[in-house]
Amino acid sequence: MRILGMDSATGACSVALWRDGAIVARRFAAMDRGQSEIMVPMVQEVMAEAGVGFQDLDGLGVTIGPGAFTGLRIGLAAARGLALASGLPLVGVTTFEAVGHGIPPEERLGRAVVVAVESRREDIFIQSFDNDMKLADQPRSIRPDAFAVPDCPTLIAGDAAVRLRMALEARGLQDAAGLRFAAGPGLPDAADVAALVAERGFASAADGPPRPFYLRPPDVTLPAAKPR
Incomplete structure (x- = not known):
């Protein structure tokens, strides 16, 4: 089984490929901003390093929160776009689960x-x-x-x-x-996202694309609709 995991929910951006029980390629960068610029290049680098195409994958995983509003949206949008383009099932993992698994x-x-x-x-x-x-x-x-x-x-x-x-x-x-x-920095890692998806399977993907998980309303104000 081959799973591509993605995360940009908190203070990092990461992508990892899990294959038959092990992570075979991974990129990780601690960052609060700029995930949108490096997420897709990270995916391309990980796929190239692992020597696989999307046709070789069994599914995708992504963190759904809680976390930073912008980071969550970037990761979910990228993962949903890849799932739609490839036809692969996409499974969401909470930030709590990803950190705990790590x-x-x-x-x-x-x-x-x-x-x-x-x-x-x-x-x-x-x-x-x-x-x-x-x-x-x-x-x-x-x-x-x-x-x-x-x-x-x-x-x-x-x-x-x-x-x-x-x-x-x-x-x-x-x-x-x-x-x-715990000794580590406590940031979620796409390697743990991919491993959790491999462990659980894709049954939840039948419920539709994963949605962002917030414990309170996001800390942003969206622009008001323009009058017609």
């Missing part, structure tokens, strides 16, 4: 996982998983200072983990028993 199994061994994603406002987005990365609760928006320390060994990951740690330090809770913070 944590090495040995780092989360015996621990629940909380993924914290930046909103670039006062709040952050969080979702919890058990130690097998099964969903443990619904995603939600909270203020960092309102985070309740779990009563079980827990690993906190994601690009908002730093802000969450600062809030815990202000309350003297950063060293609470069983609480740890």
Whole structure:
């Protein structure tokens, strides 16, 4: 099976190709702006490096959020365009799932996982998983200072983990028993998107193109329609 994964939901842009259990080509760049200029070239480079065409792929995967409004739209638009042109199924993966999947199994061994994603406002987005990365609760928006320390060994990951740690330090809770913070930067990676799609299959593609997943309205104002 061959899956092309794409991500531009947060502070990075990445593309990766998963083939028969391994990532065979990948591009990753940390960036807050400019994803629209490099997403398609990244796709072309990854496909060329892997030596495949779209006719050789089984499907596509893309992050659907939560994340930055513009980045999400860029990734989804590119993925939908490729799916439409190629006829390939397209599956969406949440930012929480992609970040959680990227944590090495040995780092989360015996621990629940909380993924914290930046909103670039006062709040952050969080979702919890058990130690097998099964969903443990619904995603939600909270203020960092309102985070309740779990009563079980827990690993906190994601690009908002730093802000969450600062809030815990202000309350003297950063060293609470069983609480740890993941070592990585906490950004989603297209490699994990592709691997998750390969694991789950394409059944959800029958429901139509994936839509952006927001936990609150996007932080933009669209232009008003011109009077006729």
